[in-house]
Amino acid sequence: QVQLQESGPGLVKPSETLSLTCAVSGYSISSGYYWGWIRQPPGKGLEWIGSIYHSGSTYYNPSLKSRVTISVDTSKNQFSLKLSSVTAADTAVYYCARQQSGWSTPGFDYWGQGTLVTVSS
């Protein structure tokens, strides 16, 4: 069974960099699939942030691209998110997920439980 677990600081100061890690178990990232980050501000909808392949190939939401970096560490079977210059608008629950691209419509079939990150001084 594929499992994902997000970890990282729950509180980040404005203008600083948000850093999260997603540990994957039950599946080797090196075996394939893209892996993604999605966020959800409190009481609001879902926003895709970006995705990464085990090779390191990435693609990002154009609205966040200038501030986002996603990286992968296959030796630790995990991938990470960095979001720079955060503001209160970046306060959200951040999810990591496995991206299923075997269908006509790529989507996300396994999700972490999510971690709330609050941006506040």
Next chain:
Amino acid sequence: DIQMTQSPSSLSASVGDRVTITCQASQDISNYLNWYQQKPGKAPKLLIYDASNLETGVPSRFSGSGSGTDFTFTISSLQPEDIATYYCQQYDNLPPLFTFGPGTKVDIK
């Protein structure tokens, strides 16, 4: 960018009722649409992919249909455990972008 709308934004129905949610795309997306269920405090769960295909293990009371710009998600007989917010999601590859609909909150009357 392709915009997604959902209606209604919320609904209240009785146990056993048939519930229908619609999702509309701003341009033709063929059948490139997925549906998710998100229960309060939980991560989203994929229910339907490619507009009408039920994900493994998902109860058969859930179904999806549609193509082009108009899509429908149906719960044939609402159960108490179906209380959740439902999101449609499309994927555009030029540029690569996942877009979720705004969601429909389903409650028990």
